[in-house]
Amino acid sequence: MSNDNLKIWNAVEATDPKYTKQFNRGGGFKGTATNATYLAKKATQQFGPLGLGWGWNVIDEKYQPGNDQNVIHVLRIKLWYMLDGKKGEIEHYGQTQFIGKNKNGWYTDEEAPKKSLTDAISKALSGLGFAADIHLGMYDDNRYVNDLMRDFRDGDEFDGGADNDNRRDDRDDRRDDDPGAKGGNRIEDLIVRAETDIRNCQDIKAVTDLMNSKDMKDAMAEMSKGEVADLRAFATERLKDLGWSKPAKDKEAANG
Structure with missing residues (x-):
């Protein structure tokens, strides 16, 4: 039987490899990051123009001190979207290192608020299924990614997961x-x-x-x-x- 509860998820779970990149962070953490503008485009395709079909409100933000002189910028948003004439809402957090230390010494990231907002939006959208194939670990399978590259070859109109x-x-x-x-x-x-x-x-x-x-x-x-x-x-x-x-x-x- 069809499941309308997965209607959005099934439409947005596949991620075009062209808009992803691999990353490595301290502590051996690595993974796949998705281009935020690409996610915004997919949300617009699904719900309508930003501000009419979907958007967000900043609920709270703060600069959270850590150990030593470290400071983290933390942002909480409420992302909203329209579906079949009804408004849905999702709350999520985003965070970025504002003051930190690297091999060159202490630094301050003046773009931390913008990065925290991008992080929060991406996390909220992931709850609806956006880029779910990445979060489910399917991008660890090179064959799956190769199939996706073929599926998206003609542009961004592909809808659904890769056939393995x-x-x-x-x-x-x-x-x-x-x-x-x-x-x-x-x-x-x-x-x-x-x-x-x-x-x-x-x-x-x-x-x-x-x-x-x-x-x-x-x-x-x-x-x-x-x-x-x-x-x-x-x-x-x-x-x-x-x-x-x-x-x-x-x-x-x-x-x-």
């Missing part, structure tokens, strides 16, 4: 070995888009309507028989995820 099954890699390998293979990357793009559309269907009727649509039939006309079979199998798995089961008469025919 082996079938796509098998198709790539076959085409590399066969310079005369039909369509090359164009066929791969058709398959990627078709699988993405199938994955984004939220009910059984949507899947069947999509598979019977002229666009899907035109796309399958350019694929090999094996690729069409793989795509139909992919659609069948999505139908099962949505609660569909094979009719008894079909099961009997299959068992022959």
Whole structure:
């Protein structure tokens, strides 16, 4: 069955690798950071223009003394967004070192308030599913990231997570070995888009309507028989995820 509670999450969880970078911090902490402007763009795509469809209010901020002369800037915000005519709100914190010490001695970061605000907004959006694939550790899988790079290749319109099954890699390998293979990357793009559309269907009727649509039939006309079979199998798995089961008469025919 479809789950409307994950509607936003499913739409925003995949992160374009082009807008990420790796970082390392003291104590051996490392990870993947997401471009804040990219997250703002995705929020605008999801909710509407900043200030109309979403935004935030600063609730509190302070400079928190630490040990020695260290000072941390701490900010608390309430992020709001509009969904189906209703207003949702999320509170979160952001923090940045304001006065600290590095190998060159003591320093003061005059941009600490701005960085704390960016941190708080990003954390609040993550609670809605923005860049969830990073926070769930999926970016630790190089294959997942490579699939995402392929999925986002045509721009920022991709919606949904990367497909990590082996079938796509098998198709790539076959085409590399066969310079005369039909369509090359164009066929791969058709398959990627078709699988993405199938994955984004939220009910059984949507899947069947999509598979019977002229666009899907035109796309399958350019694929090999094996690729069409793989795509139909992919659609069948999505139908099962949505609660569909094979009719008894079909099961009997299959068992022959």
